[in-house]
Amino acid sequence: NAGVTQTPKFQVLKTGQSMTLQCAQDMNHEYMSWYRQDPGMGLRLIHYSVGAGITDQGEVPNGYNVSRSTTEDFPLRLLSAAPSQTSVYFCASSSSVFNYGYTFGSGTRLTVV
Amino acid sequence: KNQVEQSPQSLIILEGKNCTLQCNYTVSPFSNLRWYKQDTGRGPVSLTIMTFSENTKSNGRYTATLDADTKQSSLHITASQLSDSASYICVVSEDSNYQLIWGAGTKLIIKP
Numbered sequence: 001n002a003g004v005t006q007t008p009k010f011q012v013l014k015t016g017q018s019m020t021l022q023c024a025q026d027m028n029h030e031y032m033s034w035y036r037q038d039p040g041m042g043l044r045l046i047h048y049s050v051g052a053g054i055t056d057q058g059e060v061p062n063g064y065n066v067s068r069s070t071t072e073d074f075p076l077r078l079l080s081a082a083p084s085q086t087s088v089y090f091c092a093s094s095s096s097v098f099n100y101g102y103t104f105g106s107g108t109r110l111t112v113v
Numbered sequence: 114k115n116q117v118e119q120s121p122q123s124l125i126i127l128e129g130k131n132c133t134l135q136c137n138y139t140v141s142p143f144s145n146l147r148w149y150k151q152d153t154g155r156g157p158v159s160l161t162i163m164t165f166s167e168n169t170k171s172n173g174r175y176t177a178t179l180d181a182d183t184k185q186s187s188l189h190i191t192a193s194q195l196s197d198s199a200s201y202i203c204v205v206s207e208d209s210n211y212q213l214i215w216g217a218g219t220k221l222i223i224k225p
Binding site (some may be wrong): 004023040042043044045058059090092100101102104105106107 | 156212
């Protein structure tokens with residue numbers, strides 16, 4: 001079982017570029033979410049999905065888009081990268097929105113210059 | 114405002130020693146509290162979950178306590194090992210929605 005797979009592990013972008021962070025899980029989990037982790041701060045929720053075709057905004061959604069066309073995949077798109085989006089991004093999944101025992105991916109470290 | 118505060122920010126102890134990490138929260142209404150362990154360069158991994166009615170829960174050498182009246186939790190690590198070096202994150206869920214409030218974590222370093 002691969003669990004939650006995130007790609008790429010590292011990425012450097014120039015200001016204004018766009019890119020997609022990939023997240024895939026093979027556990028048939030309904031709930032998936034994206035977090036960003038910055039030094040000295042708790043994880044902050046960007047977007048989440050309670051099932052295929054359903055997405056919603058979290059605490060810090062500006063500058064990011066998501067879609068959930070399948071149960072397995074939940075990509076995060078940066079529309080026009082800004083230095084403030086330099087962070088470590090984590091994708092997490094769980095069997096349902098009520099199950100807080102999340103399985104996390106290993107993260108994507110993004111630097112915007 | 115719902116907040117989760119952890120102390121200390123960082124802690125260095127010798128291998129084999131015990132330690133206790135603290136978590137204070139202001140989340141209301143409270144649903145449950147989790148402790149996660151995050152190794153450097155990895156995603157967090159759940160250690161324990163505690164609901165309102167639970168006071169203590171153990172997972173091997175990790176023991177979490179919860180005092181819902183004072184809104185405090187602690188994570189006690191017994192006979193520390195080098196592999197315990199990690200950040201430990203306290204997470205509280207609010208009963209009225211699906212979202213979690215994450216603490217900033219305590220960075221624990223175990224020295225041989």
